[in-house]
Amino acid sequence: MSKGLLILISGASGTGKGTVCKKILADMPEIFYSISATTRQPRTGETDGVEYFFITHEEFKKWIAEDKFLEYAEVYGNFYGTPLNKIEERLNRGENVLLEIDTQGALNVMKKIPDGVYIFLLPPSLEELEKRIKIRGSESPESLKRRINSAKAEISLGRKYQYVVVNDSVENAVEKIKSIISAEICRVSRNKKILDELTGEDFLIEN
Numbered sequence: 001m002s003k004g005l006l007i008l009i010s011g012a013s014g015t016g017k018g019t020v021c022k023k024i025l026a027d028m029p030e031i032f033y034s035i036s037a038t039t040r041q042p043r044t045g046e047t048d049g050v051e052y053f054f055i056t057h058e059e060f061k062k063w064i065a066e067d068k069f070l071e072y073a074e075v076y077g078n079f080y081g082t083p084l085n086k087i088e089e090r091l092n093r094g095e096n097v098l099l100e101i102d103t104q105g106a107l108n109v110m111k112k113i114p115d116g117v118y119i120f121l122l123p124p125s126l127e128e129l130e131k132r133i134k135i136r137g138s139e140s141p142e143s144l145k146r147r148i149n150s151a152k153a154e155i156s157l158g159r160k161y162q163y164v165v166v167n168d169s170v171e172n173a174v175e176k177i178k179s180i181i182s183a184e185i186c187r188v189s190r191n192k193k194i195l196d197e198l199t200g201e202d203f204l205i206e207n
């Protein structure tokens, strides 16, 4: 059995990563979503164990000490981390795993899992990005300004990814990401085993 795909979606604050990921999971329920742990307070409507595992700073430090994270980062004063345990297990079982994390965390995952699929979501324009961050409304004026400035710096990191997808509408972005996933599943490098099985030892080609 081939290993599953690690699909990582990142992008600057306000590019709509969360909404896009929810729709992908609704359309592709076979994908395993990796729920992150965070020290931030739950927002209205969020449930522990659904959007995040909401844990204390003490617990977070304990998880770091126990090497329980694939990566973790401080984002806008709160800590966020990707628990490692389920990810390896699912990938080894051939299941595809989706991570939605910030740009610092994504760069760390790229180093650890080079054969992952790295997708960077872009806002259609800077004006639109500012509007989206403001609409979210849960920000103080200082934190809003901080988010917009760091969003601009983050966008420049898009060059490090394999794919960029403009989130002009959720439907368009989701369709593109689904196509990327299908194409990645068909890559020769991920299908060596089936090629070998079908051709047998006599027809093996080195590399």
Ligand code: 5GP
Pocket: 012, 013, 017, 036, 037, 040, 071, 072, 073, 075, 080, 081, 082, 083, 100, 101, 102, 103, 104, 105, 106
């Ligand atoms: P929010 O608090 O709005 O849900 O998320 C803030 C930021 O943290 C977003 O950019 C989100 O992608 C990022 N984030 C969520 N989970 C993780 C994680 O496990 N690791 C890292 N590095 N960032 C995360």
